[in-house]
Amino acid sequence: MAQRDTNGVNYNIARDPTLVKNRIFLGNLPACTREELESICHPYGKVLGSLVQKNFGFVQFESEEVANKCAAALNRSSFKSNCLTVRNASLKPKLPNTAAKKNLPQSPLTLQGVMPGAATAAAAPINDCEIIVVNRDNTKYAEIVEDNLRQVGMRVDVLFPNEDVMLGQVLSNISARGCLYAVLISPQHEALQSITVNILYGVPAEHRNMPLNDALTLITTDFRLKKQRDEVGPAQRRHPDAMQQLIEMLSDNRPLTALQYECIIKYLEEQRDEQRKLELGDASVIAKLKAPDPEIELQKKILTIINNPPVTAIQSELMYPTFEEAKADKRLMELLQDGRVMNALKTIYSSDLVQTVSQHIIE
Structure with missing residues (x-):
């Protein structure tokens, strides 16, 4: 956001050293416009200005509190496939040696002093759940939800996005930084004592307007089961x-x-x-x-003997032109003298045919 001061000189608020504590630094930035950079910051507060360089940038907010909250939310999140490094612009990065410092772009506005409060916010762990409040009048209702989730050991925070930011963008930003759940609260939700639950990890799922107690049970149960699965972890994976x-x-x-x-x-x-x-x-x-079923195997043997060649092929030469030749086949006679074979034949051919075979061959 470039402006002109009283002397007519271009002025960018994102360069003002007196407002550095209200500013965030974004490292490992992909090629993007200032508008694109500001779009990922809008959900956390009003953006006053921005500055984009080759692979880093700055975004200016109204207060240090908003800047720290945005830094904690966006740090290690993905933007255009790049993993961002985000911190309050007043903080100096801790580098292991001098050589590493040469490769990291430094802001001429960075202050030497380190503020403990800002450092804590920048290093804050990823929340398990973000509560998105559409209207600040529903803050107390949101805090009730927050307290219930904190009681089961979840890291929870309340988020008040700007009205001009689409809900889908807010959810996308929350999911990109590794948050597991997002809860949406609107005036209608409080009136109906309900909330909308978005499960962001794995296969995303949305549960709209769930009764409050049911929704809390869903989140806490799913969170407990996920922790149990994570505790098992890849160390006990049984596949090579x-x-x-x-x-x-x-x-x-x-x-x-x-x-x-x-x-x-x-x-x-x-x-x-x-x-x-x-x-x-x-x-x-x-x-x-x-093991194969013996009855099925027996039927297969019978069909192999009888249907080779097929009995329906009138022009084919018969395997046994006469009954005498059939009697000479010992293998066939052994099969036909087996009671199970005869029962199997009855399931394939008519009883009259089987009886005729018995009379002419076996007797």
Whole structure:
């Protein structure tokens, strides 16, 4: 926001050294315009001015409190695929050596003194939940929600976005910095004693106008379960690294080769068998599950003998032109003398046909 002073000289408020505490510094900035930079800061307070350089920039706010809150929110967030480094502009970064300092752009407006309050805000951990309040008249209702969530150990903050900022942009900014949940509160919500819950991690989900108690139960239960999953963590992941990579590629719908599919299938079959052993606890049961059904196999043998060549092929030469030749086939006779075979034949052909075969061949 460039202005002219009484002497007619261009004046940018983002360069004023007397207002440095109300300003944030953004490092690792991608190529962007001042308008784009300001757009990610609007949800946290009124932007008075900005300055964009090659790979860093500054944004000016009305107060130090707003600047610190924005710095804490945007630090380590993603902007155009770049991970931002954000702090109060009055703070000097802690660098391990002099060489590192040469590679970091420095603001000529940076003060030497470090303010403990601002430093604490800039280093604040990522909140688990942000409560978005559309109207400040609903602040007390928002604080009730905040207190309930804090009681279960969640890091919560109340956010009052500017009216001209779209809700989708606010949610996008909150999600980009790693926040798990966003709660929306409007006058209508307070009137109905409800809230809207947005789950931001994993597969995003929105639960609109939930009754307050139900919504609080949803958030706290989901948060507890997520903590339990995180405590298990990758250290106890049971898939080998190479197989885990293939499974993740499959999950992400990335192209796989036929050999890679075969590796996954074989691995999953082995895991299935191991799981069966754990669940059933008896190797003999596993063997039975793998073994083919004897009745089905018997029927297959019968059909192979009888239908080769197919009996429906009138022009084909018969396997047994006469009953005498059929009787000479010992393998066939052994099968037909088995009671199970005859029962199987009855399920395939009519009883009259089976009876005729019995009379002419077996007797």
